[in-house]
Amino acid sequence: MLNIRKKEQSPKEKRRRTLKEEIRNCEKMIRRAQSLFELSTDGDLIEARIYELKSLNKHYDYLISCARRLEETEEKDFRQAINV
DSSP, X not given: OOOOOOOOOOHHHHHHHHHHHHHHHHHHHHHXXXXXXXXXOSHHHHXXXXXXXXXXXXXXXXXXXXXXXXXXXXXXXXXXXXTO
């Protein structure tokens, strides 16, 4: 019988995967909020949808910047490893 174990992931790999999932979820939430905004007719509801979209877009920007920083850190670590 084959004993196949999942390879242990480093904290950075886990963080990368989590960030990807969070980005995908945020993209879905933005699409949903855009659809709801387009269907809104009440002034107060339209205003609430605008704030919701702004908030989601800021959160998306934050997640993207986290992903970029993680990538930069990994590149720096790789360069240091090959120069050792």
